[in-house]
Amino acid sequence: MGDILALVEHRRGEIRDATFEVMTCGRKLADQTGSRLTAVLLGSDTDAMVTSLKRHAHRILVVDDPAFKDFNNEFYRAALADIVAREQPLMTLVGHTAYGIEVASALGAELDVPFTTDCISVEMADDRPVAVRQVYDGKLNERVSFREAPSYLVSLRAGATAAEEGDADGEVVALETPPLPDPAHLKFLDYIEAVTGDVDITKADIVVSVGRGIKEEKNIPLVEEFAGAIGGVLACSRPVADAEWLPKDRLVGSSGKTIKPKLYIAIGISGSFQHLTGMKNSDTIIAINKDPEAPIFNEADYGIVDDLFKVLPALKNSIAEMKQ
Ligand SMILES: Cc1cc2nc3c(=O)[nH]c(=O)nc-3n(C[C@H](O)[C@H](O)[C@H](O)COP(=O)(O)OP(=O)(O)OC[C@H]3O[C@@H](n4cnc5c(N)ncnc54)[C@H](O)[C@@H]3O)c2cc1C
Structure with a gap:
């Protein structure tokens, strides 16, 4: 079987977190198929990036050219198409990120290979890959099989897989710049x-985040006072930012900020995957939600199942007593 290829995504000379998640999935697939995980790095001044990739891939194909200093879909697509045609991988993996989606859809069309997007995992079943995707807002998982083809293309949702440390010692192969x-x-x-x-x-070390459960803008100060009482800053989920109850720079999630505070308190937030992507790596997560089935509780270390309008005043009083 051909190798598993993984596209390395970088910005300003730094490899993006999503790449290490993609490589973790790629290594597992390579183990299952008895093949290798080959990272494809298109970049400029790549030495430091190559060093940080070595543990994670069995082979690293590097095209070092100023044309690849920053992402350019035209150049990436041309170079990847050339590399995929020559390498004949079983599968090419990219992150389901702004860059990944752009380049993979163009690549899939150009090479006419089956392309499954926004997958949370990929595995082998009877020598054929099966991709898992979420549907109905994450309530169901679907297993997607591919039409038989020599090569497949998959984009993996950022944050769906934990990036694991690899123990490979990747062979570095420098390639000429393909025609651009x-x-x-x-x-x-x-x-x-x-x-x-x-x-x-x-x-911030402590982030108190508020969601649609707060119901009205006039209730925001309740959460703001609580955040202030514990030395935290206020953040929010998308409905709160969209309603302009808090500024956009407080939005946590795939279309906002990714944060890793020591303590994240989610108040009246259901825990959509777009939100979880931005905060699931926080050291400790506490959720306050009246719905015991809310997905946020799957990520939370501690949970309070109750009405936030009861819980917050009680917490504020307890903190005030403790401070006396
Ligand atoms: C392309 C795209 C990008 C997106 N990017 C982001 C993003 O970056 N960040 C983000 O957050 N979302 C994002 N979203 C939106 C996301 O899909 C969800 O719609 C959003 O996260 C839901 O926000 P929420 O949890 O505040 O609201 P809801 O899902 O409506 O949840 C409200 C929660 O409050 C609870 N609740 C209600 N009343 C109370 C009460 N009195 N006491 C306690 N709990 C109560 C409910 O049980 C519920 O769980 C994106 C969506 C798309 C399509």
């Missing part, structure tokens, strides 16, 4: 950082 589109239609111009307000939630 000329003239190119896309040009990388600049990174534009999201505006950060007066509070940077990525730097």
Whole structure:
């Protein structure tokens, strides 16, 4: 069987977390199929990145060229198509990220290979890959089999797999830059950082996050006072940011910030995968929700199943007593 290829995603010379998750899945597939996990690194000044990849892959194909300094879908697609055609991998894995989705859909169309998106895992069943995806807002998992093909393409949801340490000692193979589109239609111009307000939630040790369960904007101060009482900063889920009850820079999740505080308290938040992606690596997670079946409790270390409008005043009083 062919190797498992994994596309390395990087930004400003740093490998993105999603890549190590993709490689963890790739190593498991390689073990199951008796093949190798081959990382594909398209970058510029790649030495440091290669060093951090070595443990994670059995082989690292490196194209080091200024054309790959920043993500450019035209160049990535052309280089990957060339590498996939030559390597004939069993499967190519990419992160289901903004970059990954863009390049993989173009690649799938160009190579005419079956492409399954936003998978939470991939495994082998009777020598054929089976991908697992979530449907109905994460309530059900579906198993997707592929039409028979020489090669397959899968994008893996960021945050769905924990990145594990590898113990490989990847062989590094330098490749010539494949022919790139000329003239190119896309040009990388600049990174534009999201505006950060007066509070940077990525730097806080304690984050108190509020969701739709708070019901109305006028109730936000209840959570804000609680956050202040325990020395935390206030963050939120998407409905709260969309309603502009809190600014967008407080949003936690796939379309907001990814944070890893010492303590994350989720109040009136159900725990959608888009939200969990942004906070599941917090050291300790406490959830307050009146629904015992809320998915947030699957991630929480401690949970309070009750009405937040009862719980928060009680907690605030206890803290005030403790401080006396
Ligand atoms: C492309 C895309 C990107 C997205 N990105 C993000 C993102 O970055 N971050 C994000 O958060 N979401 C994101 N979402 C939205 C996400 O799918 C969910 O809709 C959202 O996370 C739900 O927010 P919530 O948990 O606050 O609300 P809900 O899912 O409505 O949950 C509210 C919770 O409050 C509880 N509750 C209600 N009343 C009380 C009470 N009195 N006491 C205690 N508990 C109570 C309920 O039991 C419920 O569990 C994205 C969606 C899409 C499609």
